[in-house]
């Protein structure tokens with residue numbers, strides 16, 4: 001009888017892509033996916049370790065899922081992803097119901113690992129210097145957007161981050177494998193490709209760099225849009241900027257993590273750029289791609305962050321003018337370099353600082369979105385709005401969520417929408433009643 005796999009994914013898009021990779025491997029080994037943990041022969045959680053509360057949530061979820069093992073003793077419970085790699089045997093010790101702990105470089109052998117875990121608890125957490133899974137076909141979820149991991153791991157070792165320790169050293173997929181995946185996704189009907197990597201623009205395959213990759217992908221038939229996330233500011237070359245300017249399908253949006261606007265903090269974070277270099281890059285990006293939308297990540301309350309440092313971040317955010325920002329309060333991650341330092345900004349102060357940034361960014365996002373009102377934007381239709389099935393939702397070229405009334409469009413169509421109203425998080429096409437706009441707002 002066919003075995004059934006139930007898989008939950010936590011964390012970033014790299015994990016979403018890894019889950020599709022695991023499902024591809026499991027399908028080939030004869031598993032089918034089930035949406036009900038109660039029906040599953042194997043329950044797998046693909047986990048995140050980026051923040052403490054992410055781990056607490058997984059422990060809670062493992063506790064709940066253990067009941068399926070109690071009811072059906074043959075059920076296997078596995079933990080994959082960054083938390084598995086981070087905790088290793090400690091996870092098996094802490095949750096005895098877990099049968100398999102598999103890190104991000106162990107997915108090629110997943111079916112065999114599961115077979116082994118039927119006999120004894122199994123640990124597969126060896127990091128690889130060369131595993132890219134470039135030759136494996138993922139089982140992609142339905143939709144208009146295909147995630148394609150083009151590189152894995154990270155060599156940057158930012159002080160607050162454990163990614164280099166849980167995902168290993170940086171390595172890129174061969175260019176031809178990436179293009180094969182893009183062509184395959186296009187043939188399957190995906191309209192948009194998102195290239196993924198921890199430092200995606202550090203991509204390199206021999207002589208071919210990220211710029212070559214963008215140019216080659218731009219020529220693939222069937223694909224309408226190309227995006228990428230997340231680039232590192234220090235890895236943007238002139239060649240990549242020229243490719244961004246030239247490639248018609250590469251969308252005018254860059255997520256460019258800043259983390260802090262203070263050089264003192266950037267140095268302690270080991271971000272390897274100064275705020276001056278960052279802002280110069282922003283100017284070059286905007287010159288290369290007129291109308292470019294920018295989003296970012298910011299950490300407040302990093303160890304040693306003074307009021308002056310915080311004000312420097314606040315000023316930098318104002319000067320750059322982001323379309324959106326992911327704002328985080330610093331929390332130490334065991335294993336990261338900064339976890340050895342005194343977490344000396346009190347939580348109440350972190351809250352005060354982040355609240356200021358949230359409010360200021362909200363206004364900045366609103367101002368930038370309001371500037372689009374009255375203009376026509378091209379939207380890729382993703383599906384009916386969750387809040388009102390009479391409306392479609394999709395992303396415009398600059399990656400802003402756009403809601404508009406359904407007519408006779410279909411999912412996957414590119415349509416031109418006249419924007420009638422805007423909130424900090426959403427653009428509304430003509431015909432969305434003002435009474436429904438607040439309800440439709442895609443507040444993060």
Ligand code: SF4
Pocket residue numbers: 154155156157158161162163164198199232
């Ligand atoms: S660049 Fe820094 S923050 Fe990003 S994954 Fe690498 S170490 Fe982590």
